[in-house]
Amino acid sequence: MKKLGIVLGTIVGILILFVAAVFFTMQTLAKPVNTAEAAKEVRLEVPYGESTYSVAAKLQQNGIIRNAKLFYYSATKSKFLKIFYKDSLPETFVLKSGTYTVNSAMTTGEIMTLLSSGQTEYVKVSIPEGLTISKIANILEEKRICSAEDFINVCNNSSLSKKYNIPFHSVEGYLFPDTYYLNIGMDASKVAGIMLDTFYEKIKEVPGLAEKSVGDLNDIVILASIVQREYQLDSEAPLIASVFKNRIKGNIGLYSCATVEYIITEIQGRPHPGRILIEDTKIDSPYNTYKWAGLTPGPISNPGLVALNASTNTPKTSYYFFQVADSKTGKHVFTSTFEEHKENH
Secondary structure, eight states: OHHHHHHHHHHHHHHHHHHHHHHHHHHHHHSOSSOTTTOOEEEEEEOTTOOHHHHHHHHHHTTSSSOHHHHHHHHHTOSGGGGGOSSOOOSSOOOOOEEEEEETTSOHHHHHHHHTTOOOBOEEEEOOTTOOHHHHHHHHHHTTSSOHHHHHHHHTOHHHHHHTTOSSSSOTTOSOOOEEEEOTTOOHHHHHHHHHHHHHHHGGGSTTTTTSOHHHHHHHHHHHHHHHHHOSSGGGHHHHHHHHHHHHHTTOBOOOHHHHHHIIIIISOOOOOSSOOTTGGGOOOTTOTTTSBSOOSSOSSOOOHHHHHHHHSOOOOOOOEEEEEETTTTEEEEESSHHHHHHTO
16 A cells, blocks of 8 residues: 555656646746847738638747747637736637737737737838729739739629719729728728728819719719820820810810720730830720720729819810920920821921
């Protein structure tokens, strides 16, 4: 019996030491990697749909936590593991996509709280005036906001245009060019929604535009999308708009090279042409303003406020023609007759 007691005592002692060793090891793994003075900072990108374990692995690889498995199980599986942490962990952990700044002096609780807060860093994305949906999509993909394919599909889905009361199958023309602060891995529909909401907010700055009917607004957006691609000097945008309006009234084709470029690059998917050739102006397309009078079926770019204002509050002129007078400054010369136009060639 005495021997049995000794054996049992030994076993119990070993178990106590084992449990103590495990507890000590787990507590060590749960500690911050560094002190505040020695901490290193990492910008952590969490794309939409990424798993908690994948994020935990990134944290370990970057030296922010000691053990990815412990972090993962503590966040998602076992409340028992929380006894190894001196700081309090959040009751529930829901990983939210975005971009976060974490450092190796943060406790696990602080990291979990941050990653489930949604309070992310934003990525600055500048969308220039006059781009098409596909070109905007490429910028968004380069910035890792969302995939170009997803954004194009969303913007060309009639359900989105119906939601915003746009009388076309696409929202081309209504994505306002601006500087946006977005998150990595955002849903493409959310990005498009932000740009569309911005459009309807910004047009309130153009006298008389926000009050237009759906049809009149759409016509103005189409005209502005063409004006946007033709002017280089802000002061000339209203004059170019007046030329186009005069030609529309006279049932004369707009003869805009920008519309032919749109056909080549956006409809036919060919590279951007160095210059428009005579054969290009003969392409059979309703977007070809060399073949058909009036506006194109839909916008050919996403215009800014200058083009929108020029197309809404257009001055009355007698001009029917314009052409580049100075290629360096983008200055145009405007004329009223074809004879005057030929003289300026």
